[in-house]
Amino acid sequence: MLDTIDQRFGLSRNVTLPQGLSLDGGGRLATVDIAYETYGMLDADKGNAILVCHALTGDQHLASEHPRTGKPGWWQRMVGPGRPIDTDRWFVVCANVLGSCMGTSGPASIDPATGAPYAMRFPVITIRDMVRAQAMLLDHLGIGRLAAVVGGSMGGMQALSWSATYPERVEAAVVLASTARHSAQNIAFHEVGRQAVMADPRWNNGDYYGAEPPAAGLAVARMAAHITYLSEAGLTEKFGRKLQAREAKTFGFDADFQVESYLRHQGLSFVDRFDANSYLYITRAMDYFDLAEEHGGLLANAFAASRARFCLVSFDTDWLYPTADSRSIVRALHAAGAPASFVELSSPYGHDAFLLDSPELDRVMAGFLGSGR
Amino acid sequence: MLDTIDQRFGLSRNVTLPQGLSLDGGGRLATVDIAYETYGMLDADKGNAILVCHALTGDQHLASEHPRTGKPGWWQRMVGPGRPIDTDRWFVVCANVLGSCMGTSGPASIDPATGAPYAMRFPVITIRDMVRAQAMLLDHLGIGRLAAVVGGSMGGMQALSWSATYPERVEAAVVLASTARHSAQNIAFHEVGRQAVMADPRWNNGDYYGAEPPAAGLAVARMAAHITYLSEAGLTEKFGRKLQAREAKTFGFDADFQVESYLRHQGLSFVDRFDANSYLYITRAMDYFDLAEEHGGLLANAFAASRARFCLVSFDTDWLYPTADSRSIVRALHAAGAPASFVELSSPYGHDAFLLDSPELDRVMAGFLGSGR
Structure with a gap:
């Protein structure tokens, strides 16, 4: 399917995946629409693909103008030619998550069975369901393995879930300001x-x-x-x-x-x-997220089959997913024998820091991705 | 007016103060109703009165059953015979704050000018306005000086404001889990x-x-x-x-x-x-509270005329009014030459800790009040 990938920068596409998707909650979507953008060119060996996973209210407009707000992409400072996620080198994919509202199937989508919006008849989904839908998109694009999966906040949950769900497809994972389970707070x-x-x-x-x-x-x-x-x-x-x-x-x-x-x-x-x-x-999907619970209650089990390198970053003023959450992931990775580096960055900006200008984060990202190949 | 004070335990009273009240915001209430409870007996020299100030959603039902919920008073464990605020010794007054809804004048009260509820025509009030209304109540009760004013959270703001507004009327102040100014968060x-x-x-x-x-x-x-x-x-x-x-x-x-x-x-x-x-x-009153701002921008100025002893208590897991807020009050008190003791107590319960069972807090309270006379 490589020939379907336009090589211009920031290409928006929509695809309907006709094979449907069975969900953690027991439901099934008969078909799945996915809206995504790509940046850069896929190598002939298809080995340079990076999947960037967005946060709760993010979208596929990673590094190009948002069509509704007219604002720059939400991670434009991180992704682009010469940027830490360098689109001169990497083929970057970012897909609107399942359940969202920017083109991927969600409650506002038309239920093909009724011709009306799903609304609350849309099945409840999980982070792993989001990841499964992304995997189907990568299948559609002919991409087997990811050079890296990268995400902050809920995007980090997806990166962790990718490593656990498709260990053979992930070479590296970058998890920023995230957690392996949603706390009571x-x-x-x-x-x-x-x-x-x-x-x-x-x-x-x-x-x-x-x-x-x-x-x-x-x-x-x-x-x-x-x-x-x-x-x-x-x-x-x-x-x-x-x-x-x-x-x-x-x-x-x-x-x-x-x-x-x-x-x-x-x-x-x-x-x-x-x-x-x-x-x-x-x-709801985020609240249900508890990666250890999906693996017998032991987080290390989630990474037992992983062959990926991991990079974890937390921010010292993030009280939503504090540094302790990242540390517990790192401990589990080390217990599973996975190579994992971790850094807590100092920032006054709290959880949002991963989205903001941070030369330190840029260096960590570029260094980690650059050391891989 | 001493003869109007019934000496049974937990007496509920309502009074209409006909002299009215001029407010910080420039408005004026023509009359002020105050609902209050008293516990214990006022000494002949009227020297054993303690005013307890309640928090945002508290009320005058300090140590007796709440008439709507049927639950015990909100600080029953702290106030009573033999308790840290010992009603065998102290005459304790607790009044529903101005603006509230348990009998003291607030937006649900009838505006005497129209015969209809004030609703949003009630004037915006401040913590200092609440304190002024309490002072009018004490005048009505014939109580000149307070052996102590005690409060947690918004009650602590009132205790601080009492010391600054009526320095000659306050012999001691206990300020729990509180702050001298509301932060942006x-x-x-x-x-x-x-x-x-x-x-x-x-x-x-x-x-x-x-x-x-x-x-x-x-x-x-x-x-x-x-x-x-x-x-x-x-x-x-x-x-x-x-x-x-x-x-x-x-x-x-x-x-x-x-x-x-x-x-x-x-x-x-x-x-x-x-x-x-x-x-x-x-x-709104709490958000407007900034005791330093009312005194030329320097918190120590608020206590310049005070002759009171102060006791400050914070809780290590309180992130609403964290320990740093109490420390800055203590620094200002010391700069003003006021005697102030401070302790940070350890508790897993966050801000609510001041309302919960805490033998350490009991000891601090009983010790501080007991050392006074």
């Missing part, structure tokens, strides 16, 4: 977000397509989640108690403090680009 | 809660009295806030990833994990006992 924050969506009458049990979406509830969900992406120190440094462009407190309920205005903006801009039901499904 | 979490309430169509710009209240939005607000009251480690210890009484994941959106069920319960039970508009007003 992680689940709690996601549950707040889901309840915020479901409390919005416009949610209407998920059947809002063609009507007004539950934007108010989804905006609240995003605001709550956004706080967890930032560090307390980072918020203090960026906003502190600074007021909006006013001389004094208004003694009202408008956004008096800059941090309020910022959060409201985060909520409002999110609803323009994301589907509320997708938010429910993907947060 | 504190404000951010409160703003999520307010937006959750306001996103509920039943909120109706605050005019929901006599109709269905915005329970769904308020429940989401409470859920988000509740996470901040607990530590990550405490949540992991209590819930981890334990499922509800089921054998396996349901692959649905019911509360699969115990932590989800717990949080939903916290949200639902809260709306039965609290008014959504009060939640808006009180969180």
Whole structure:
């Protein structure tokens, strides 16, 4: 299928995989649509493919303009010619995850059995289901083995799941600001977000397509989640108690403090680009993620068959998936005999640091990928 | 007015203070209702009065059964005969704060000017306004000086504000798990809660009295806030990833994990006992709290006229008002020449620890109060 791959930079494609997909929850999707982008050229031996996995609200627009927001790709600073993930050397694939809303099958997609959107009739999915769908895409592209699978946050969960689910297909894995299991606090924050969506009458049990979406509830969900992406120190440094462009407190309920205005903006801009039901499904998949549980309760077992090299990175101010989570993955990798390097980077930006400008992260990424071949 | 004080234990009273109250925001309440409880007996010299200040969603039912929930008072383990705040010795007063909904004037109260509930026409208040209303109550009770003012969380803010606003009336202050200013992250979490309430169509710009209240939005607000009251480690210890009484994941959106069920319960039970508009007003008062700002930007100035002894306590897993917040208060007190003791207690329970069984806290409280007279 190599000849179907256009070699221009940042090519957007959609594919319908007709063989369907059986899911961890017992359900089955009769067909799976996947929207993806590719960057760079696949070598004749197909040995230079890197799969980049996106986070909860990310998408396939890794290093090219987002069609709805007009903003640059979410990891443009990391992926491109001469960048740490160098598209002059690597053939980079990024696919919208199963359950999302940017072209891959999800709750907003049309159920071929009914001709109407799935909405909450979409089956509940897992991180491993997302990975299985990605593997089907790679089959379609004729790519057997990945030179690397790379991801931060939920993307890191996918990278870990790839190594466990398809050990023979992964030569290296880069796992940034991630975890091998969602903690009680992680689940709690996601549950707040889901309840915020479901409390919005416009949610209407998920059947809002063609009507007004539950934007108010989804905006609240995003605001709550956004706080967890930032560090307390980072918020203090960026906003502190600074007021909006006013001389004094208004003694009202408008956004008096800059941090309020910022959060409201985060909520409002999110609803323009994301589907509320997708938010429910993907947060659920993350909450269900517990890689050890899938392997007899011992995380090391997940990596027993792996022949990959691993690179783990955490950030010292990340309280969503703190350094301890990465360390426990590294211990399990070492227990499984897998080569694993780990670094905790210092950043004021909390969990979001993996998306932001970080020369240290660039060096770690380029060095790890460069040492492989 | 001493003869108006009944000497039975846990006496509930309501008083209307006809002189009115001018507020920090420039507004004025023509009259102020205050609901309060007293415990113990006031000495002839009126020198044994302790004011206990409650937290955001607390009330005057300090050590007696809550009339709506039937539960014990919120600090029953701390206040009573032979308890650390010993009502055989102290005359303890606890008043529902201004803006709340348990009998003290707040947005659900009837505006005497219109005969209808204030709703969002209630003026925005500050922590200092709450303290001024308490001072009016003490005037009414004939109590000039407080042997101590005691509070945790928002109650601690009031204790600090008391010392700064009425330095001649405070002999000692106990400030637990509190802060002298709300941080950007504190404000951010409160703003999520307010937006959750306001996103509920039943909120109706605050005019929901006599109709269905915005329970769904308020429940989401409470859920988000509740996470901040607990530590990550405490949540992991209590819930981890334990499922509800089921054998396996349901692959649905019911509360699969115990932590989800717990949080939903916290949200639902809260709306039965609290008014959504009060939640808006009180969180706003907390966000506005910055004791240094009220005193020329230097926290030590707030205590320049104080002659009180201070006792500060923080908890090592409290990430809402972390130990650093208490330390900065202690530094300011020392800079002002005020006697201040400080201890960080170890607890797995996060911010909520000050409300829970803690023999160490009991010893600190009894020892500090006992050393005074």
